[in-house]
Amino acid sequence: PARPIFPEQLPAGLQTISNVVAVSSCKGGVGKSTVAVNLAYTLAGMGARVGIFDADVYGPSLPTMVSPENRLLEMNPEKRTIIPTEYMGVKLVSFGFAGQGRAIMRGPMVSGVINQLLTTTEWGELDYLVIDMPPGTGDIQLTLCQVVPLTAAILLLHNFLSRKFLFVLYLNCKLCVQVPCVAVVENMCHFDADGKRYYPFGRGSGSQVVQEFGIPHLFEFPIRPTLSASGDSGVPEVVTDPQGEVARAFQDLGICV
Numbered sequence: 001p002a003r004p005i006f007p008e009q010l011p012a013g014l015q016t017i018s019n020v021v022a023v024s025s026c027k028g029g030v031g032k033s034t035v036a037v038n039l040a041y042t043l044a045g046m047g048a049r050v051g052i053f054d055a056d057v058y059g060p061s062l063p064t065m066v067s068p069e070n071r072l073l074e075m076n077p078e079k080r081t082i083i084p085t086e087y088m089g090v091k092l093v094s095f096g097f098a099g100q101g102r103a104i105m106r107g108p109m110v111s112g113v114i115n116q117l118l119t120t121t122e123w124g125e126l127d128y129l130v131i132d133m134p135p136g137t138g139d140i141q142l143t144l145c146q147v148v149p150l151t152a153a154i155l156l157l158h159n160f161l162s163r164k165f166l167f168v169l170y171l172n173c174k175l176c177v178q179v180p181c182v183a184v185v186e187n188m189c190h191f192d193a194d195g196k197r198y199y200p201f202g203r204g205s206g207s208q209v210v211q212e213f214g215i216p217h218l219f220e221f222p223i224r225p226t227l228s229a230s231g232d233s234g235v236p237e238v239v240t241d242p243q244g245e246v247a248r249a250f251q252d253l254g255i256c257v
């Protein structure tokens with residue numbers, strides 16, 4: 001754990017969380033949710049008490065990636081709080097479990113909904129809350145970072161073009177909200193075929209970025225059809241195969257946060 005959160009500064013529902021880890025990317029479709037969910041289940045597999053907050057109200061993917069028995073969030077009417085649903089011991093909150101599907105809302109409204117979901121949830125005692133951030137670097141992301149003091153950020157890099165946007169994300173983390181960026185994940189970086197390794201989106205941007213920004217860790221995750229299939233199946237790959245190659249890669253990432 002990098003930095004303890006000071007409980008007295010936090011909304012009640014967040015006071016019992018030790019570390020909040022944000023997983024961010026410049027755009028959608030680069031594997032942010034895949035990384036957030038598999039990281040969370042890896043941390044849980046390592047013995048931590050974990051929750052996932054899916055802050056991507058425009059396209060919540062948590063409901064597809066996990067299969068909790070109860071697919072609707074419950075309210076505690078007396079305390080006016082939200083009770084997270086749960087799958088394999090990990091607490092889950094997503095707009096997709098609120099029974100309204102995908103959001104059609106304007107920015108300020110989205111911020112309000114996200115903040116309400118996050119801060120009125122009864123998370124209970126957690127070692128880690130992993131936040132699957134909405135893609136990009138806008139107002140919603142900044143507000144979210146200001147509501148909850150993040151312990152660490154993981155940034156997803158997809159190809160060289162996203163380097164510029166990553167810089168903005170990084171500056172947001174470092175300067176505006178003082179979050180240490182612990183790792184860059186270059187996802188879907190390469191694949192092996194016919195005894196050769198291919199880099200479909202080019203090579204070297206990850207190492208350049210971590211050097212340039214002084215980010216301590218770089219992870220290159222390959223394109224893995226099983227990771228994609230498990231994402232659609234509702235059971236994260238690190239849960240079905242806790243000793244496999246993917247699980248080991250996520251354990252290395254887990255150690256960094």
Ligand code: ADP
Binds near residue numbers: 025028223224228
């Ligand atoms: P985001 O949250 O950034 O929108 P997702 O995590 O939903 O992205 O991933 C987008 C798609 O790519 C999903 O179908 C997911 O299963 C797939 N995917 C993500 N990472 C990998 C990977 N390393 N190998 C293969 N498919 C992947």
